[in-house]
Amino acid sequence: MVQVADLPRNDTGIATVLGVLKQQFGDRCQTGTSIREQHGHTTTWIRNQAPDAVIFAGSTQEVSDIVTACAAHKVPIIAYGTGTSLEGNVNAPAGGICIDMTQMDMVLEVNAGDLDCRVQPGVTREALNTHLRDQGLFFPIDPGANASLGGMAATRASGTNAVRYGTMKDNVLSLEVVLADGSIIRTASRARKSSAGYDLTRLMVGSEGTLGIITEITLRLQGIPEAISAASCSFPSVSAASQTVMAVIQYGLPVARIELLDATVVKALNAYSKLSLPETPLLLLEFHGSEASVVEQSETFGMLADEHGGSGYHATSTTEERNKLWQARHDAYWAMLAYRPGAKGVATDVCVPISRLADAVGAAEIKAQELRLIAPVVGHAGDGNFHASLLLDMDDADEVARGQQFVSWLNDLAISMGGTCTGEHGIGQGKRAYLVKELGAGTVGVMAAIKHALDPDNILNPGKILPN
Structure with missing residues (x-):
């Protein structure tokens, strides 16, 4: 496993909050080892950092209650959808409370005439499209995994249809969000465009739960093609x-x-x-x-x-x-695992301008050969985004080190080509070191200022996105 640092724990605050939340949520507040580890990160090579408890929330008000209790005692909070993210996005490096959103799984409203709908964050993309099918509508963003729509919004997901229909940032009209003090806001109306104030919707989309917890999403829909x-x-x-x-x-x-x-x-x-x-x-x-x-x-x-x-x-x-x-x-992911039985599949992604895609993929193939690695490539080629999926023997420390060398090299290559270290997986823990390289210290400083303004005690998904 790739090692990531633990952050200082607030053991007194965590114990106090757990006492309050166990009383309120009963069996929906779980502290067993296995369920906590399931809600640490399991789909990556980054070391699992489990929360101290997992609470299955059922409504926006319950999420607000949990956040309010945690805010009073400065206890970390991590929102969890289906756990399909790939960069340590849901790890709990300082412990704390994981809010599992899977029970918030209702399609609240479909406005067929306006081509939009309102859903809770635990609704998965497949469940939404099943619900919409009889109305001749569909939601086009397809990241491959049957991810939750809350998680897709939080990581600014995209996938195979992005070349025509865009990414999550292009398909989210409005959000309901619980802020770090427990207050509840709505970021926009259902209107297709607006010049009213700051674009808080796009600020929250891609923030990976570090600025607020998404509890409702208003989505743009498409008609099923003829x-x-x-x-x-x-x-x-x-x-x-x-x-x-x-x-x-x-x-x-x-x-x-x-x-x-x-x-x-x-x-x-x-x-x-x-x-x-x-x-x-x-x-x-x-x-x-x-x-x-x-x-x-x-x-x-x-x-x-x-x-x-x-x-x-x-x-x-x-x-x-x-x-x-x-x-x-x-x-493809399962096929690649079968290609090297017993290997761990480690998917990393970058995105480059389309004119550099051939150069980037070709260079990645050569670099993998130089490092004696198996690194098959699949890509959403229409927008310059591709995934190199390393197949690693995690018991071979030298091979894992070569894998880390490859990922670091690939991130630097994409940035040098005017691209990005992540096209759709997010920064999480795994790509934090590359954010300043890509955007510059000034830009990251503005992000840090926004984070401090909205979450002054750093309780929302700490240890993610921003460098230490």
């Missing part, structure tokens, strides 16, 4: 595939998804998902629109791919074939 077509195309190299992506974006082709898989990932998927794809770099695509526009988009992509050495191009509009293709993409 026609959907999925496609796959193989390429002789990652560079050729990346050049095709750049041509697609420059041409203005409105692809809904365009995913890059390197040869190792394709090989792993063939074995895991029983496919027979050529074991070379692959682009997976999806086109949304009318019947005629989907056909036109597909034909145009085929022409662009052919110019860059694409082969085996196949498009399909049948639901069964589309689902099989995208299920394989979502199975």
